[in-house]
Amino acid sequence: MKKKRIVGALLACAMLCTSLTACGGGSSTAAAGSKGELNLFIWTEYVPDSVIQGFEKETGIKVNASTFSTNEDMLAKVKSESEGAFDIVQPSDYMVEQMISQGMLQKLDSSKLTNLKNIGEAYQKRAYDPQGAYSVPYLGGVAAIAVNTSKIKDTITGYADLFNPKYKQSIVALDDYRAVLGMSARSIGLSMNEKDDAKIAQMKAQALKLKDNVKLYDSDSPKSALISGDCNLGFCWSAEIALAMKENPAIKIVFPKEGAYVFLDNWCITKGAKNVSNAHAFINYMLKAETAKAVSEEYPYLQPNAAAVDLLGDDYKNNKAQNIPTDVIKKGEYVSNLDTETLTKYDAIWTELKK
Structure with a gap:
């Protein structure tokens, strides 16, 4: 959170x-x-x-x-x-x-x-x-997408859009490996809680596509980068986006069509x-x-x-x-408590993504 x-x-x-x-x-x-x-x-x-x-x-x-x-x-x-x-x-x-x-x-x-x-x-x-x-x-809430519509003219509908190479150095993302890897998984139709090695490999390949797009990882106050204009896209907690929207009405919230990370x-x-x-x-x-x-x-x-x-x-x-719409919560997914072996694999992906 x-x-x-x-x-x-x-x-x-x-x-x-x-x-x-x-x-x-x-x-x-x-x-x-x-x-x-x-x-x-x-x-x-x-x-x-x-x-x-x-x-x-x-x-x-x-x-x-x-x-x-x-x-x-x-x-x-x-x-x-x-x-x-x-x-x-x-x-x-x-x-x-x-x-x-x-x-x-x-x-x-x-x-x-x-x-x-x-x-x-x-x-x-x-x-x-x-x-x-x-x-x-x-x-509670969800990890949603923030879009500065005065800068981003494309129609953003889901997590998958954040992986577009055109958004190089444009994104502030949560400094949270379960959130970012989970979002990566959801963007290609997988669960945030995959244990199968083949699916984890798919998640890794997708996550690494974010390396150049993420300018800043920040879980404490990601709204700051959005409000300042340092980043024009965000993968943030819904309340952070709500606060950014108050400061800059051009910032809009998008609930991902793939189903959001719910917490x-x-x-x-x-x-x-x-x-x-x-x-x-x-x-x-x-x-x-x-x-x-x-x-x-x-x-x-x-x-x-x-x-x-x-x-x-x-x-x-x-x-x-x-007040997140009920249908967004129902369509979303919670992070599960995974076994140590699986979490070690997730952590290794996270380390490679951020290095």
Whole structure:
């Protein structure tokens, strides 16, 4: 995700501070830290500072937040630290499954998550965690195509168009090997999760065609290259494209005809977490309709919190870059948790693509 956390300008901060009361932050004067602490490991530019501050003010719990840029970076860091160094992590769908299989997460206490009812029915049963025992959905979306229509006059309809040699040094792409290789696979009619060697070879041949077309790999803020005009095409998270569209109306979003890479990021509590009660309190706070609304107002990803969607109104509901159409989600594909041998092959392709 994908996926973001940013310190806003003074005006933006002032506006966001106004929303703290709506998030519950204005109802308490508890000093942050008086009720212990909480250690988060979250995606960059993904959880508004105002929301974290609102939680601290309401609960008196001090939040320490560290950030990561890829699921694999997060996994490696959690493994390298002592058990329980982070109370909450924020893995994507396939990474939840991987961390469960490796015994790195603990089951949630649903009795402490009274706001879980706010999650829409479509997101309550998830293949990577069928019973919702280990994870709670946060935000989602797709990896779509951004087109600066003032510069690119061709009609772009799918991932396959990004491999055209005429777009040399024109693309900002996600710095994410599962996303880029998955997109390459989808562009030639394959799955993002191929295990067969012959199909992996086809995926590799297609992916390497991107070498000259990609000017920049950036998962943290790919919108920056689009807004500046440094790149006129993007393979980006849908919310990044939504934010770029606000800055430059010539930038349009294209949902690939082949079917998009779909993702859903989650809240999880690590095995051995030292602040389990505080972790449940934070997740429950993030599940509040008002809190989720504040999140979506700053980071316009797909919002699985149905109660928050009701509060966001028509501007959100009618913006396809934010509220991804149902048919796009249904046609898309999630990344799966693949075996180590297959992932090693994928990693080798990625290394060759980027060298």
